[in-house]
Structures are given as structure tokens and as C-alpha cells.
Amino acid sequence: MRGFTQRCLLLKLLFINKGICCGCPSPKVAGHGCFGVRLMLDPKFVGEAMSVIAANTNVPVSVKCRIGVDDHDSYNELCDFIYKVSSLSPTRHFIIHSRKALLNGISPADNRRIPPLKYEFYYALLRDFPDLTFTINGGINSVVEANAALREGAHGVMVGRAAYHYPWQTLGHVDTAIYGAPSSGITRREILQRYQEYGDSVLGKDGNNRPNIREVAKPLLNLFYSEPGNGLWKRKADSAFMHCKTMKSFFEETLVAIPDSVLDAPIAGGVPSGREDLFANVHDFLPPQYQAREEEALYA
Structure with a gap:
């Protein structure tokens, strides 16, 4: 049974x-x-x-x-x-x-x-x-490798943990590198402004305070991987999860950890993997x- x-x-x-x-x-x-x-x-x-x-x-x-x-x-x-x-x-x-x-x-x-x-x-x-x-x-683990698979005839490519752990480096330029779209020059600050609107529109939508701030913000936690301020940003995020009720207040409390030079830097293109012949x-x-x-x- x-x-x-x-x-x-x-x-x-x-x-x-x-x-x-x-x-x-x-x-x-x-x-x-x-x-x-x-x-x-x-x-x-x-x-x-x-x-x-x-x-x-x-x-x-x-x-x-x-x-x-x-x-x-x-x-x-x-x-x-x-x-x-x-x-x-x-x-x-x-x-x-x-x-x-x-x-x-x-x-x-x-x-x-x-x-x-x-x-x-x-x-x-x-x-x-x-x-x-x-x-x-x-x-x-990179757009370079995904393109290599597609050139050899793959119907599609799934990139898992690399996209989660290094989202900016892995996905920031994917529309240009894979689909040939013109480079948008979008910055992380602009992405977060759009995400704030999305996040605040879905918080607590089911009537039981779910999803909550932690669930909505979790996909963003590696956005500043290897950048100045990344460690402080994550510590501030852990603290903000305890009391912030909106994405606006979450960003106001946490983004002070990230220098303007990082927030306003445009997408710089892919990080070469060195495995183009994979x-x-x-x-x-x-x-x-x-x-x-x-x-x-x-x-x-």
C-alpha cells in the first residue's frame, strides 16, 4: 500500500x-x-x-x-x-x-x-x-559553451546552477550572444528597478503573506558575485529579510552596500570559458x- x-x-x-x-x-x-x-x-x-x-x-x-x-x-x-x-x-x-x-x-x-x-x-x-x-x-556553465552545443546541433541548452550562482555573468548578455539581439546596455540598477515593481506586485498575493520578501529576493542574491560590496550586500539582505515588507524598502536598506560604479556598469559581454571545443x-x-x-x- x-x-x-x-x-x-x-x-x-x-x-x-x-x-x-x-x-x-x-x-x-x-x-x-x-x-x-x-x-x-x-x-x-x-x-x-x-x-x-x-x-x-x-x-x-x-x-x-x-x-x-x-x-x-x-x-x-x-x-x-x-x-x-x-x-x-x-x-x-x-x-x-x-x-x-x-x-x-x-x-x-x-x-x-x-x-x-x-x-x-x-x-x-x-x-x-x-x-x-x-x-x-x-x-x-557559460553562454560560450551553450553556443558550442547549439552549433553541433543541440535543439536547446539548459544551464542550471551557473545561471543561479553567476546570473549577471551567465545571463546578462544572453539575448545578444545567443539570439543576436542588439546589445541593450542595461545596468544592474535598471534591472533592480524593474524587479522592484514585479516583486511588490506579487508579495503576499495569495492572502497568506506568501510569497514573502525572502522568497522574492532570493534569485537576486548572487547578482553581485565577485563585485566590491557583495559580502556586505548579502549580510544586509539577511538582516532585511527579518523586517522588510516591500521590495522598495529591501533595496533601500541593502543596495547602499554596492558602489555606484557596479550598479551603473553596463553589460560587458560574456566571460570566455576556454572550452569552445567542448x-x-x-x-x-x-x-x-x-x-x-x-x-x-x-x-x-
Whole structure:
């Protein structure tokens, strides 16, 4: 009964999120038997769940996954997962974290760096499932690297922690570098002025004082990474979270820590990564083409 209850809870969460994350290796998630990356071991359930989710929403649904779990890490096993989920549901978009997960003995942080990246698995999926869309994820930390992946044929690129930890350096110039838009010359002060309007419009919107100041301001805390005043800004923010009720008052109390020269400096362009050839030879290592075994794949 415990497994049934867990799956009912999972389906309830999935209706909210319009998709499934089959990539989290945390013991708090995957350790419960039917969440996170363990779902990759039950693609039939994932496909059926995605079918139900898709039937109850009017937006596209997607699945985020790793390339394998523990010893279930062959390219054919990854393809079986993709084939089953896409055959049993309307799912046409997969976000692929291009390393497997190890469930026993290492932390979630180690799971983001110890299992080796196998970008060749991602590019082989593009070859073997031409009717699906795949976004690449894992180990891509700059716009330079994202552009390198796109040049090699990636449908899309997901940049995770780099965008959170270094938002100005990673995303400040993304419209120009990726999409070719004219440089806006926007400054961090201008961004914060716009964010203040947004933040004050959503604070306490649900009637229960949620979201609160801490939740709304949290995405901004690394905006001044490596800049003068960054440490003082964070200390002032921790204090302001305790009593500020508006984003306006939060900024008035905290931004005095940041010099005007930082606040008013325009976007200076990307920080070179030195890994422009990250994907240059990946096509030389593609695994053999996948041949779907339909009956076995769908009903196993």
C-alpha cells in the first residue's frame, strides 16, 4: 500500500508541474522508491503518468532525465526509456542531463560531478529520434559553451546552477550572444528597478503573506558575485529579510552596500570559458544506432 500511496502523491505533484523530473538522485527523493531518478527504471509508469498529465493540461509536457542509473547505463537502455515514454504518451520534449546517477554512497553534489559526462549519448538521441525534441544539460556553465552545443546541433541548452550562482555573468548578455539581439546596455540598477515593481506586485498575493520578501529576493542574491560590496550586500539582505515588507524598502536598506560604479556598469559581454571545443569531436563517439524492439520495449 505504501508504494500505491507514494505514486498517488507523485501524480498529484505532476499535475501541478506539467511534467516529470526523472533525474534527481537525492536520497530524500529517489530513496523513497518511486521518485526522482528511480523513475527511469519504470518507463512504463512514466509514460502512463505523462499521458494522464497531458490529458489534463493544455500546455506541452516534458520529461527531464539522466542517461542512466547505476548499472542501467547503456545507450540502448536510455533509448528504451525514451521510446516507451514517447510511445505511451504525447511527450515530445526530453531534457537530458548527460551523465548517469549513482544511487548508493555518493551525495547529490557528487552526483553532479563524479559520473562522467557522455554528450555522445545526447547527440545519438538526436540521430535516433528525429521526431522528438531534446535539450542538453550538464556541465554547461557559460553562454560560450551553450553556443558550442547549439552549433553541433543541440535543439536547446539548459544551464542550471551557473545561471543561479553567476546570473549577471551567465545571463546578462544572453539575448545578444545567443539570439543576436542588439546589445541593450542595461545596468544592474535598471534591472533592480524593474524587479522592484514585479516583486511588490506579487508579495503576499495569495492572502497568506506568501510569497514573502525572502522568497522574492532570493534569485537576486548572487547578482553581485565577485563585485566590491557583495559580502556586505548579502549580510544586509539577511538582516532585511527579518523586517522588510516591500521590495522598495529591501533595496533601500541593502543596495547602499554596492558602489555606484557596479550598479551603473553596463553589460560587458560574456566571460570566455576556454572550452569552445567542448563538443567538437563528440560525433566521433556516437554509439551504434538504436533499433526499437517495439513489443518488448512497450510491454516489458
